[in-house]
Amino acid sequence: MVPADVAVSPFFLPQRTRGVTGAAGHGRIRPPLASANGSWWEVARRSGPAFCGGLLESIAMDDPDSGRDALSAILRRSIEHDRVHSSYLLVGPGALPRTHALVFARALVCRSGKGLPCGACEACHRSRMDPGNPDGIPLDGKGRRGPTYRHIGDHPDLFWVERGPDDTRITIGQVRDLQLALRRGANEGGRRVAVIDGAEWLNPQAQNALLRLLEEPPPLTSVVLVASHASAVIVTIRSRSVRVRFAPDSEPSVRDAEAPEPVREIVETLDALTERSIGEILDFAERYRGARALAAEGVTELIDVSAQWLCENVKSRVMIGEQPATAELDAHRSLARLRRDLVQRNANPQMVAERLLLGLRDVVAASR
Structure with missing residues (x-):
């Protein structure tokens, strides 16, 4: 059931998708958060109904180069x-x-x-x-x-x-x-x-x-x-x-000083969601237009950073004794649904970004 305090949010509207055809990207596409040195941006990608972590057994690897342990x-x-x-x-x-x-x-x-x-x-x-x-x-x-x-x-x-x-x-x-x-x-x-x-x-x-x-x-x-x-x-x-x-070695904050510039831009946008107009949010989502392969990678990054940002916000509220809003907990599940739309249903990346940002804007406003 859709929570009453977020019923008007596009985050929770019926899943409608539309494919986009764009010019093929050039060069080898890699996930924007991936890095050869395996430091900050091997961010844990979240999905499923469990909030801030999976329920599956994790097997940590001490030596990823040799595959031991x-x-x-x-x-x-x-x-x-x-x-x-x-x-x-x-x-x-x-x-x-x-x-x-x-x-x-x-x-x-x-x-x-x-x-x-x-x-x-x-x-x-x-x-x-x-x-x-x-x-x-x-x-x-x-x-x-x-x-x-x-x-x-x-x-x-x-x-x-x-x-x-x-x-x-x-x-x-x-x-x-x-x-x-x-x-x-x-x-x-x-x-x-x-x-x-x-x-x-x-x-x-x-x-x-x-x-x-x-x-x-x-x-x-x-x-x-x-x-x-x-x-x-x-x-x-x-x-x-x-x-x-495989569990990540650590879960660095999205506010880490070593975070890549695209991650910092996303976090700044998320922090100011309630202060921005709908037009400004839609303008930000326009960066995910164009060749679908590259746009989908960018929206995947947006979903990952948003999930981590949401998780950190809830954790900080719990630490000071506040009760997380139902809308915040349900929003994490909605992020997983948006990810599935993007991957499995060939959804328009820009539309996914718009639904995510407008939905989180309503969730943040409702939880204050």
């Missing part, structure tokens, strides 16, 4: 007892899940059988990434300007799928091409592993095609899904996957 224990148990599952879902912010998915895939074809890549066998040599080109060949969802998937290193039984630099989604064509490749016999006579990085960007048709693969997986084949949010992956895929959640 908790993940190595999972790998060792799986490999040593020959209980490797056909599907895994690695969830969490930043580069940790992606890094460990790569370690996982390489370990599953390693000849040592010790749960981690030994680095010495032929399989490890073949699966080693080129340090001069760690991102590999750019992919193309339509298969016109590049392949729909690539191999990890030059190992013929290790596959990598992700969204192409000019694509807004991972397409059904990519999943179908992967299915065909996986249903062929293993070139090395052992396991085959496919990593789908950014699984939250699988479009609905691609997710349904992937589900059929998971329902009848080829022998000795594992699919490793990497996602920042499990909620963006359909329930039937989640239920068939072994889920491992």
Whole structure:
């Protein structure tokens, strides 16, 4: 039920979406909050009904470069007892899940059988990434300007799928091409592993095609899904996957002095929501016009920062003994719905930004 004090807010209006076609962005698209040094902007991405944190068990990694400790224990148990599952879902912010998915895939074809890549066998040599080109060949969802998937290193039984630099989604064509490749016999006579990085960007048709693969997986084949949010992956895929959640090392404030300039601009806007007119807010949302791939990345950042900002505001009120308003708690769930609209329903990024900002404006006004 919609809370009475926020019933007029566009944040809670029925979910209406409209797709946008724009010129493709150039260059490799990376999440605006991602950073190679893994410091402040590996912000925990929030989703789901739980406020200010997930309810899933978190597995913290002490050595993300080698994949040791908790993940190595999972790998060792799986490999040593020959209980490797056909599907895994690695969830969490930043580069940790992606890094460990790569370690996982390489370990599953390693000849040592010790749960981690030994680095010495032929399989490890073949699966080693080129340090001069760690991102590999750019992919193309339509298969016109590049392949729909690539191999990890030059190992013929290790596959990598992700969204192409000019694509807004991972397409059904990519999943179908992967299915065909996986249903062929293993070139090395052992396991085959496919990593789908950014699984939250699988479009609905691609997710349904992937589900059929998971329902009848080829022998000795594992699919490793990497996602920042499990909620963006359909329930039937989640239920068939072994889920491992990666927690960030810390939860830095969005007001941190080291925050990137785009984050500081968003926080300044959120802090002044009730002082700004509707016209000024709509003007701010216009920055999310244009090529959908880039605009969607920007709105994803807006949602993440808004969720953290809202969480910090509620925590600060609790610390001084105040009771958070129902509207604030429900707003966090609404942010998760907006994220799903953006990812799964191909919603117009600018319209999502407008709904978010106007909705939060009403929520802040109602809680004062």
